[in-house]
Amino acid sequence: MDKLVIRGGKRLKGSVTVSGSKNAALPIMAATLLAPGEHILRNVPHLRDVSTMGRLIANLGAGFLLEKKKAILDCSEIKHYEAPYDLVSTMRASVLVLGPLVSRLGKAKVSLPGGCAIGARPINLHLMGLEKMGATITLDSGYVIAKAKKLKGASIYFDIPTVTGTENIMMAAVLAEGRTLIENAAREPEVVDLANALISMGAKIKGAGESVIEVDGVKKLKPLRHAVIPDRIETGTFMAIAGITGGDITIKNCRVEHLDAVVNKLKDTGMEFRQVPRGVRVIGPERLKAVSTTTMPYPGFPTDMQAQLMAMMCRAEGASVISEKIFENRFMHVAELKRMGADITIEGGIATIKGVKKLTGAPLMATDLRASASLIVAALAAEGETSVKRIYHLDRGYERIEEKLKSLGADITREKE
Ligand code: EPU
Numbered sequence: 341m342d343k344l345v346i347r348g349g350k351r352l353k354g355s356v357t358v359s360g361s362k363n364a365a366l367p368i369m370a371a372t373l374l375a376p377g378e379h380i381l382r383n384v385p386h387l388r389d390v391s392t393m394g395r396l397i398a399n400l401g402a403g404f405l406l407e408k409k410k411a412i413l414d415c416s417e418i419k420h421y422e423a424p425y426d427l428v429s430t431m432r433a434s435v436l437v438l439g440p441l442v443s444r445l446g447k448a449k450v451s452l453p454g455g456c457a458i459g460a461r462p463i464n465l466h467l468m469g470l471e472k473m474g475a476t477i478t479l480d481s482g483y484v485i486a487k488a489k490k491l492k493g494a495s496i497y498f499d500i501p502t503v504t505g506t507e508n509i510m511m512a513a514v515l516a517e518g519r520t521l522i523e524n525a526a527r528e529p530e531v532v533d534l535a536n537a538l539i540s541m542g543a544k545i546k547g548a549g550e551s552v553i554e555v556d557g558v559k560k561l562k563p564l565r566h567a568v569i570p571d572r573i574e575t576g577t578f579m580a581i582a583g584i585t586g587g588d589i590t591i592k593n594c595r596v597e598h599l600d601a602v603v604n605k606l607k608d609t610g611m612e613f614r615q616v617p618r619g620v621r622v623i624g625p626e627r628l629k630a631v632s633t634t635t636m637p638y639p640g641f642p643t644d645m646q647a648q649l650m651a652m653m654c655r656a657e658g659a660s661v662i663s664e665k666i667f668e669n670r671f672m673h674v675a676e677l678k679r680m681g682a683d684i685t686i687e688g689g690i691a692t693i694k695g696v697k698k699l700t701g702a703p704l705m706a707t708d709l710r711a712s713a714s715l716i717v718a719a720l721a722a723e724g725e726t727s728v729k730r731i732y733h734l735d736r737g738y739e740r741i742e743e744k745l746k747s748l749g750a751d752i753t754r755e756k757e
Contacts, residue, residue, distance in 0.1 A: 341757040343729045344742060346719040348701060351624075352587035352748040358575050358594045359385035359739040360409065360568035364533040366433045367507040368566060369393045371534060372413040373400065373440035374515060375541055377563035381411040384568055385739045388732065392431045396423055400437070415563075418444060425451040425482065431736075435463055436504055438486060439512035442475055447487045452479070457708040459667035469496045469509040473516055493518030493557055501526040501637045506553070507534050513555035514543040522553040528638040529569060529598045537566040572598040573644045574738060577713050579603070580648040581745075582622040583611045584655060584721040589748060592619040601641045605631055605649070609656065630658030630695055635666050647673045647714030654682035655721055656695035664689045673711035676704045680722055701726040709737045716741070720750055729757055 360383035370393065372379040384390060384406060394404040394411070400421070403414035421441050428434040428451040441448035453463065467477050467484065472495070475488040493516050496509055506526040511534075513520035525531070527549055535548030541564045544556040575594040582589040583606060596603060596615070603613055610625035630653055635643040643666035653660040654677055664670045671691055674684050679702045683694040701724035706712035712734040719726035728734075731754070734741060742752045 342731050342754050343727050343757045344731050345727045345753050345755055347725050347751040348720050348722040350749055352585045352750055354748045355590035355592055356578055356744050357592045358570045361571040362387055362389055362737050364530040365390055365568045366393050367436050367534045368537045370436035370440050371511050371538055372415050373444055375561035375563055376416045379413040379563040380565050382567040383409050384411045387739055388736045389431050396427045396434055421445050421448050423450040428453055439508035442486045442488055443491055443512050443515045446489055449483050449485050451483055458670045465498050465502050465505040466508045472496050491516035493520040495521045497523040503528050506531050514538055516557040518557055520555040525551055525553045533569045537564050540564050540566050570594045576602045576645045577648050579606055579622050580652050580717045583624040583628055584652045584717055586624040588623045590621045594619055596620045602645055605633055628652055628656040630656040630660040632661040634663040644710050647710045648717050651714040651717040653693040658695055660693045662691045672707040673714045676715055677718055680718055698723055700724055703727050706730040706733045709733050
């Protein structure tokens with residue numbers, strides 16, 4: 341197992357290019373199951389989750405090749421319909437093959453994901469949507485089995501705007517008979533990117549990015565040609581790094597408009613943002629000012645940036661209150677940040693952070709993807725050496741992170757644990 345060793349305290353400067361979005365690439369890869377033929381997806385990040393999704397799709401009978409940033413998926417023959425426990429347990433997004441498989445093969449058997457480090461994360465809304473479309477759902481020995489001769493359009497209302505739930509139902513609906521309405525749909529840019537990829541395949545979808553999505557089923561789809569949007573959470577993480585290190589980082593190949601809530605919040609900390617062609621220059625102040633926030637579905641402040649903002653607030657001037665409203669257990673980074681000298685108290689889903697003048701390096705343990713990112717953010721600004729173990733969590737979502745940070749002047753090395 342690898343660990344990252346960081347000697348903090350440097351102002352990071354220079355420019356960095358953001359990779360393609362993990363959470364857009366994964367559902368789009370699953371969407372290729374909907375149409376026979378060779379699909380070409382560009383701007384795909386090299387990440388552990390992308391290889392896991394590739395392996396899952398290959399297990400179903402497809403060809404999968406990742407060359408530089410291009411993924412080629414040959415879905416001419418899909419013979420199998422099972423997403424086994426060993427893959428789903430390493431990546432919850434495996435559940436995204438459920439909609440496409442029922443649609444293409446009339447059946448799917450997908451291991452139930454179970455709880456994870458950040459919360460219970462049920463998939464009841466995905467299943468409710470498929471049932472409304474005429475699928476029969478049974479649960480057997482930890483697996484969901486969904487069957488439908490032909491899915492039918494339906495009106496589906498989500499009690500909670502679920503991202504992968506909206507994506508699963510949108511993928512199930514594109515080849516269904518008639519019209520599907522998804523109400524209280526998730527509005528995240530990754531949902532819009534999936535819709536655009538499906539539209540490039542011939543799907544009829546209106547309203548992606550709004551609360552009501554309308555899908556008119558078509559008879560068949562053609563292979564996709566699509567470039568994945570830049571990763572907004574990687575972008576936001578580099579913004580956090582510029583802020584906490586008092587740095588000056590130009591972030592290239594990003595879509596700042598996907599980060600309005602984050603940029604607005606970070607401006608209040610005293611950070612400066614300047615528009616540059618196809619990117620943004622971010623300048624951190626001498627000392628950050630404390631800000632408070634509550635995580636919300638898009639376009640609110642993203643839960644996937646909560647841990648990184650909290651790391652910044654550990655060294656800010658003043659007190660900050662951060663409420664986590666999306667996942668019930670997404671404060672796993674708090675105990676680790678406290679080991680660096682942070683002053684944080686938690687009550688329910690609310691963390692109160694009193695900024696301290698300095699953080700000190702310590703041996704730390706990563707617990708999930710964004711928690712790991714927050715430890716890196718804090719370590720870059722801490723005095724002395726920090727080692728972050730279990731870095732495989734970080735490798736699920738950040739491409740070549742230590743190379744990118746080194747190019748900005750960070751003192752960071754990857755070592756064997
Ligand atoms: N929920 C239900 N029932 C469902 C589905 C969701 O109760 O059937 C609840 C969840 O428990 C949660 C809330 O609804 O409380 C929202 O969860 P959502 O379904 O939107 O999350 P997700 O689709 O499982 C995606 C991202 C996450 C990101 C969340 C929220 C992917 C592959 N994953 O998860 O990304 O945190 O949306 O924006 O798109 C990450 O990248 O680190 C990550 C965890």
